[in-house]
Amino acid sequence: MVIRMERAGKNARFGSRYGRRVRKRILTVEAKYKGKTQTCPFCNTKFAERKSAGIFYCKNCKKKFAGGAYEPTTLVKRMLNKVYDKKGKAVNKQIDIKEIEKLVEDIKQKEETQEE
Numbered sequence: 166m167v168i169r170m171e172r173a174g175k176n177a178r179f180g181s182r183y184g185r186r187v188r189k190r191i192l193t194v195e196a197k198y199k200g201k202t203q204t205c206p207f208c209n210t211k212f213a214e215r216k217s218a219g220i221f222y223c224k225n226c227k228k229k230f231a232g233g234a235y236e237p238t239t240l241v242k243r244m245l246n247k248v249y250d251k252k253g254k255a256v257n258k259q260i261d262i263k264e265i266e267k268l269v270e271d272i273k274q275k276e277e278t279q280e281e
């Protein structure tokens with residue numbers, strides 16, 4: 166039992182359940198977000214905290230907002246912000262397909278490095 170706890174780290178609490186990949190992702194998510202305040206997208210201060218899945222509350226500007234399950238903004242939202250403005254109009258009407266492909270590749274690379 167002691168040996169298994171050392172090897173599996175914090176994820177030993179799951180035992181053999183949920184699969185290897187999910188347990189690995191939990192480790193990275195908890196290291197980044199658990200018990201830590203996040204950057205608020207409205208006032209750019211580090212006072213936003215997670216209330217429940219996808220719901221965040223900023224103690225500084227007292228706004229409640231939706232985000233990713235564990236992070237205030239998701240990778241996809243950041244990508245869409247580069248393409249569209251807040252009213253939903255395209256920021257750059259002559260955006261290249263190559264630029265979008267580059268963004269998608271960046272996302273894929275980030276996900277691959279997270280899984281390793």
Ligand SMILES: [Zn+2]
Nearest residue numbers: 205208223226
């Ligand atoms: Zn705020």
